[in-house]
Amino acid sequence: MLACLTPWTAAAQTPARQAAATQLSESELMELVPEIRAAAAIIYNPHTGDILWENNSHDQRSIASLTKLMTAVTFIASEPDLDQKVVVAQSDVRNASVTYLRAGERVTLGDLLRLTLIASDNGAARAIARTSEGGTAEFVRRMNETAKLMGLTNTHYADPSGLDARNVSTAYDMSHLIAYATAHPTLGPIMRQREATVRSGARSFRIRNTNKLLGTDVPVVGGKTGFIRKAGYCLATLLQVPQGSQLAVVVLGAANSAIRFNDARELFNWAVVRTTGLLTGGQPIDVAGRP
Numbered sequence: 001m002l003a004c005l006t007p008w009t010a011a012a013q014t015p016a017r018q019a020a021a022t023q024l025s026e027s028e029l030m031e032l033v034p035e036i037r038a039a040a041a042i043i044y045n046p047h048t049g050d051i052l053w054e055n056n057s058h059d060q061r062s063i064a065s066l067t068k069l070m071t072a073v074t075f076i077a078s079e080p081d082l083d084q085k086v087v088v089a090q091s092d093v094r095n096a097s098v099t100y101l102r103a104g105e106r107v108t109l110g111d112l113l114r115l116t117l118i119a120s121d122n123g124a125a126r127a128i129a130r131t132s133e134g135g136t137a138e139f140v141r142r143m144n145e146t147a148k149l150m151g152l153t154n155t156h157y158a159d160p161s162g163l164d165a166r167n168v169s170t171a172y173d174m175s176h177l178i179a180y181a182t183a184h185p186t187l188g189p190i191m192r193q194r195e196a197t198v199r200s201g202a203r204s205f206r207i208r209n210t211n212k213l214l215g216t217d218v219p220v221v222g223g224k225t226g227f228i229r230k231a232g233y234c235l236a237t238l239l240q241v242p243q244g245s246q247l248a249v250v251v252l253g254a255a256n257s258a259i260r261f262n263d264a265r266e267l268f269n270w271a272v273v274r275t276t277g278l279l280t281g282g283q284p285i286d287v288a289g290r291p
Contacts, residue, residue, distance in 0.1 A: 034270045036263045039253025042171040046179035047245045057171040064226030065120045067162035074143045082110030092126040099123030105201030119207040122161040129160035165230035175248035178236040182222030191222035233260040
């Protein structure tokens with residue numbers, strides 16, 4: 001699926017942690033079916049190309065700030081100088097919904113990238129696109145061109161922030177994109193940061209990651225959240241299987257924020273049993289606890 005683009009350098013893997021919860025036999029656990037409440041979801045193994053589980057994974061839906069994954073991929077592909085400073089425009093912050101920026105302030109491209117991926121800052125995503133070669137319209141065109149090169153046939157972008165409900169994709173396409181983005185040596189580590197300090201103008205402040213799976217027993221390699229009314233609550237994340245490979249877990253159209261994280265956890269726990277059950281030698285398996 002991603003063969004059309006040059007692969008990034010492989011991202012560092014995060015050590016897995018397993019917390020005890022239920023004690024069921026291997027056969028019992030492997031027969032369980034995930035109880036998912038989101039409108040669409042998928043578990044995808046980017047190393048083998050296998051889909052371990054899916055529900056409505058090819059349904060095209062609004063994706064909100066999952067858009068910012070492609071914004072980051074398109075931006076970093078141009079090999080920008082992340083120390084370069086740009087001036088925040090009024091158009092970047094107007095009706096931005098979520099932004100830490102103020103018009104007229106100078107901020108580095110690196111901090112704009114951190115704001116975009118960690119805090120899901122809409123003003124930062126707009127500033128990245130506006131200050132790129134050719135401006136916002138050309139940047140969005142490149143986002144769509146990159147999607148085509150990656151084979152993301154059900155994905156289309158109308159703006160770089162995700163506020164535009166016309167940004168659409170599928171759980172299937174997003175599972176491929178999160179795996180690709182996380183493998184980048186710059187983007188992956190940023191998405192794994194729970195907090196970061198950024199500077200805009202004379203201000204220095206802390207931002208926190210919107211991915212609430214970070215810092216829990218779920219081994220996050222990378223991820224991005226999203227929400228607008230049209231899309232519902234969304235999550236695309238890459239997780240590390242204990243003594244195994246990485247799995248992309250995508251949840252779209254959840255009714256609230258807690259559901260998207262709970263669904264992702266349920267899917268990952270189920271996948272761990274499916275992919276590592278043989279390692280237990282038939283003994284009871286400890287599955288990460290449900291919140």
